[in-house]
Amino acid sequence: MVGVINGRSRETLYALLETLVPSLDEKTARAIAGESASEAVVASLMQSGRQAEAVAAIERALEVLLAHEARDFRVALWLLGTRLGTLALTGCLPPFGGFGAWEVGERETALLSMARSGVGQRRKAFNALKRLLLAVIISSTGEDGTNPHWAAAGFSLPKALFRPPPKSADYEWPTVENEKSVTCDVAIVGSGCGAGVCAARLAAAGFDVVVLEKGEIVAADELGGDEASAFARLYERAGLVTTSCGSMSILAGATFGGGSTVNWSCSLRTPPIVQNEWGFPFCGERFEAALDEVSRRLGVQERDVVHNRPNAILFKGCEVLGVDVATAPQNLEKTDGPEPWLIPYGDRFGLKRSTPRTYLRDAAKTGNCRVISRCEVRRVLRDAAGRAAALECLDGRKVLARRAVVLAAGSLNTPAILLRSGVPNPNIGRSLRLHPVTPVVGVFEPPPNEMFAIGDGAPMTVVSRAQAFKEDDPYGALIEVPHGPLALSIACKPWTGGLALKKDLLLAKRLSPLVVLQRDSGDGGTVRLDADGLPVVDYKINDHDRRSMTTALVQAAKILAAAGARRILTYHLADPVDVPARRTEDHHIEAEIRRRGVASRPNDITLLSAHQMGTCKMGTDPATSVVDQRAQSWELPGCYVCDASLFPTASGVNPMLTTMALATIVSDDLAETLSKQSDQDDDSRRALRWIRARRRLRLRRAAVLAAVKSETLMPVDPGASDALVRFDVPEARCLDGSAFAYYMSTPKPKVTDYAIYLHGGGLCLEPIDCAERAKGDEGSSNNWTDALAAGDNVLSIDGPFANWNRVLLRYCSGDTWTGTDRETAKSRFGLFFAGHQMINATIDRLRRQYNMSRVLVAGGSAGGVGVNVNCDFIASKLEGAQVWCSPQSGLFFPDDVYARWQQILNFPEVPKEPASVVASEYVTRYFDSFVDESCARALGDDWRLCWTANVALKYVETPVFLAQNAWDEWQLDYVLCPRLDLGDDCPDDYLASYKNKTLVTIYRLATASFSASFGAWIPSCYAHTADTCLVPAKRSPPRPTLVQGNSYSDVLVDWMTSSNHNNNPSNPWLLIDDCVSQNDATPCNPDCAGC
CATH class of the missing domain: 3.50.50.60 (FAD/NAD(P)-binding domain)
Incomplete structure (x- = not known):
């Protein structure tokens, strides 16, 4: 039995019980009880606290105390069983032995010394002992259901019992x-x-x-x-x-x-x-x-x-x-x-x-x-x-x-x-x-x-x-x-x-x-x-x-x-x-x-x-x-x-x-x-099945995706001409808690222009997925190399920003560059979601070390979402600098702020809320997400919707140039495409409606945006990432994707340097593919192969 007290500790316990409630001799008992006191009262006063029922009750009490409390009680008994331990606990030193070696009067003096001590631990120990032992002595009952001390108090159990x-x-x-x-x-x-x-x-x-x-x-x-x-x-x-x-x-x-x-x-x-x-x-x-x-x-x-x-x-x-x-x-x-x-x-x-x-x-x-x-x-x-x-x-x-x-x-x-x-x-x-x-x-x-x-x-x-x-x-x-x-x-x-x-x-x-x-x-x-x-x-x-x-x-x-x-x-x-x-x-x-x-x-x-x-x-x-x-x-x-x-x-x-x-x-x-949800249960279960089906489809494509990632972030020697060198940022943490790092080209002290690219990596929404991601490069920096090739994005050495200082923020946060976990914050499931903190810490470092007068912030996929949400925040930290933002493939539906992820009404077979897993409310809570402040103020109670690009972009005041395919494959795959149980392909009428939704959303942003300049480049392609490659080497002969005869890089540079910015449907920087297809469900751009 865990609560059993044996040996010297048991003898010490007896000594405590007899000291707290001592036995009185008959003369003393009668003296304090008064001449009229009954024999039962006198006998009660003569009883001591040492009784078998009390000891058994104390042992039972040890079973219900917290482990450390029971341990403290046993330690106190052990200390009081020794001479030096008694001195430590009471402040009084017995001539030999422990607490029990004293006479009752000396033991009483020692306990009162504990009670009145200026040392907090002694008072705590005394009150813990006194409280437990007295409660047990006075409450425990024998086989007859009575306690020997009750008579002295004139107490008995009510007859009504x-x-x-x-x-x-x-x-x-x-x-x-x-x-x-x-x-x-x-x-x-x-x-x-x-x-x-x-x-x-x-x-x-x-x-x-x-x-x-x-x-x-x-x-x-x-x-x-x-x-x-x-x-x-x-x-x-x-x-x-x-x-x-x-x-x-x-x-x-x-x-x-x-x-x-x-x-x-x-x-x-x-x-x-x-x-x-x-x-x-x-x-x-x-x-x-x-x-x-x-x-x-x-x-x-x-x-x-x-x-x-x-x-x-x-x-x-x-x-x-x-x-x-x-x-x-x-x-x-x-x-x-x-x-x-x-x-x-x-x-x-x-x-x-x-x-x-x-x-x-x-x-x-x-x-x-x-x-x-x-x-x-x-x-x-x-x-x-x-x-x-x-x-x-x-x-x-x-x-x-x-x-x-x-x-x-x-x-x-x-x-x-x-x-x-x-x-x-x-x-x-x-x-x-x-x-x-x-x-x-x-x-x-x-x-x-x-x-x-x-x-x-x-x-x-x-x-x-x-x-x-x-x-x-x-x-x-x-x-x-x-x-x-x-x-x-x-x-x-x-x-x-x-x-x-x-x-x-x-x-x-x-x-x-x-x-x-x-x-x-x-x-x-x-x-x-x-x-x-x-x-x-x-x-x-x-x-x-x-x-x-x-x-x-x-x-x-x-x-x-x-x-x-x-x-x-x-x-x-x-x-x-x-x-x-x-x-x-x-x-x-x-x-x-x-x-x-x-x-x-x-x-x-x-x-x-x-x-x-x-x-x-x-x-x-x-x-x-x-x-x-x-x-x-x-x-x-x-x-x-x-x-x-x-x-x-x-x-x-x-x-x-x-x-x-x-x-x-x-x-x-x-x-x-719950009653309102009842009507949606069947649709929700069907949506979950569809999402899982798309997840399996993604797993089948894993090898291809891995190959793309390995080409996008290619390790190189730090001395290579296109090398971006690693700089650790311990103020922010990857998913697994390892230090975040950004990669930067060799600094050019006299150059005050900076191109910053937020690397994409999707996001994880379930603890098990996040835990798996934390084991690899998309959740941990432990195996990151000292240098990476610049790649084919805006950081390319062959692109128009080759002479700028170029900075890559590598993805490892599990979120969409919006999480706010700091090192001292309580992490979720043992993980850190700190995408926004990574941006914050990196910008702080750069502006402390360098003069930054012109800054382009771009990003793809999850990086695109990150650009949307953090654009004004970055601009506010770089006060005095000219900042442009170019999100790529970060636009997700719906376009209506109050639609709350409802699907296209023309398709009743589509679940009403199949996107709830990635709905803005869920994601902002899961990641403790940062959102654009202007958007949050405008939306009030609906501020969580500001996590989505189509909502946030309307309120971004910094110039924005959006690159987005007419059909985003990942959004269709994961959350939107109906009737997945009939096959992997979306029906044509749905794809056509989806494209129209995309264009309507972009037109609305163009006319309603707070930005001083809004532009967009929309190829007629079916892919997640818009072809923003600056060196499209995969094509033979190499050539970029063109929209109305313009590549992304050419239009981006012209837009950044132009003063002709008009936020209306005739905006010259609103480039939407004008190629002709057999129907609105079919991509028609001939160069949709991607980077």
Whole structure:
């Protein structure tokens, strides 16, 4: 067993247990208990913490801790088992042996030295040990279901526990048991507030839904109502989650129903000030209507709420002081008696309208929802198009989701799943909000029934906003009453010695606690993964929130004093406030609290969190958010988030209603999206088949393409006359992370003219393709030679730019020269897409070293797209220089900005969106693409369309000369040509229409372009790359392709030097082939052989 503690470590553990909770002799026990104390109380005080049940429980706890936490615990035991280790950990040196060699009093002194140490690691170690060991000592039970320390506190399990639960508390769920592969329309991860609503809405819309819950479905009669079993079965890591620094405990549900099963039923609406701060879709009539709908379904009401003693104290104190107070609406059918006090332990009697009693039952009753329990999701899997398609579970199961995946696993586990899935968004896990909480306690006269003070009634029925949501500072704190189970209360309370702890137990029935719940501000915390892929929380309270919590703590103390408290206690761990509470000395209480403050250093005060929010922020910009306003991942299409991790900032109130209202909107939007897609499913599948067929066709042509590439980029000796020599640019990275490099002719210092050529290389759209590409020269520079021949493009030594400085940017980015990944950016699938960064870094280098007065930027294929998108950007960096751009073969359809890749309407057999794989929205997200700024401003919400040349070119202000074939073979092959299942050839009428589309697009650009000069050279050829060769040596005799009697190079030079530029259809630089063919589907230029 992994958790077993043996040998010297076990003896050290016994010593710790006996020190934290020592055995008192009978005389001392009777003295502190009082003359009227029962024999049971005296016997309880005489018990030590060393008990078999506690040791076994600690060993079980080690099984659920994170690996490094369990390791730290074992290391602490090992250190305390040695003399020098004890000195290192406590600052005290035993005369011999380790911690256990001391007497109890000396051990107590050593532990207090740890607690009060100025060394943060000692305080962290002490609080981790104290928190775990005390919780286990006070909560673990023997075979009789009792704990020997409960009697001292006047605590016993409510008699209601022993009454059978009603049949309505359980439900027969449609479950999936042992199937290794499950298929559905929508797979939902989680079963809490967001997941339950989502399952109900989608199932009602007719979608086949599967809910995956890593916790178990616990039958009502299995809910014991005691802390130990409840935390072990219902809470994340058995309630032992802490921040990485150890200063804050985090409670999160990990059972069927999630947080809705174990929360305290406080049902507060999203405050208007928060709605206005967050904006759409968190505000307005639709959000208010969603709040109303959720409240009705949960039965939220405040009219019949009965307050237990601590809540009545809060209400009374606020009324005496004249500060804000109100009844907190509840989603409970009953708020008085012992039954509602048990709701954090699983709601044995079915009083609370959690998601298993409302939305999940609604989903199950449709017949469209199944549940898989005890199934932890590891990661989201993608299909060939890069969409979320399945879930991989730790038990080996796979759940295939035909339509969508919804992550609603909570703000700790939802980002963890996305991180394990390799989703490349640096915002995942960031902006974590925790609503940090710290208690303050009033000591009152004991209640008449001598019952433990919070052993009756609903736990949180009153709320004070006296320090919250102020106009000058919306980031204040609520004051509420916590659910205070005995073990958790003792474990969180400052430990000031063994005898003091015994007195704390006796005092328990007189305590009435309040908590201040801070709406945390600032940047928030972070969820990251440990070595095992499990979530780790980094969090630190900022200065504003410390001040705010201190002020609220003072207010809470005054409320307790006004309600009649005899003493006020705080949970400052090393130096707790313990002062008399007299209304005339409020200033004394305030001074003591403000002197200590809140969280001035880690592990100085008890901090807890029961609300986790904001790690997958919804937003309008992928630079600052994880999902868009419909909750879909920016980088992983088909993956949606539907829980409190969507919150932009902290809600400031218990987040249940806010989460469920937002889930209502997200789910309805998703149902609408999926319904619209249903009509396109057959076409989409057919399109995918066609794209794959064309991919196979491309593979058959691979040898030819490889030959072309090898001739285009021919290695040469660096001393050759046509050599371009390599210059590394480590500021930018190829796909595999190797340094980018450009190639340049021997610099001519007196020449200020530069011809820059962006090499083409297609693009990769799937992780597997990109990974393969990263192994070769088109994704890695590792095997690039020191020099290359200039080739037959604008860099040719036989062309008109031979006397210019010539620069080749070699392709290795996997994108279309648009990716923005930098060395320190989070790479996608372990790869870098940095085409734009390559251009940026190269231009920076050139302009720092050389004077550049005239610059031609050209490129073919992917390089042509790169020229289109980066043209104005390059010109802006070369301020003062004359810049021309000549994209070649980078024009893709549609021509209409708002067509969104819809196909030609004259051909109904063409799928409506077969080009979605390479659609601009997908590509810009996949590559984190740069787009032309003028285009982006003009298109607003449609800015992603600026990735396509036909859209971007309209807004480019730099002179542009376009070279494009009338038929682009690659576009037809990959995405457009219909009826591929009937053969490889496109029908003539389609080809004719395609050519006309090309010409219409170019005419529109000529008349609507922002450019000071727009020209085009369009041969009647069927090929991807237009014949822009300057030395067409393949022809015999050698001759260039001519359009209206002009070669590309001749027209390009004339265009660059001419002042006669007219952007209209009669533009002399708009050269379209005028050869005559038998029909519009047949190329007619006699020189279409290509370079």
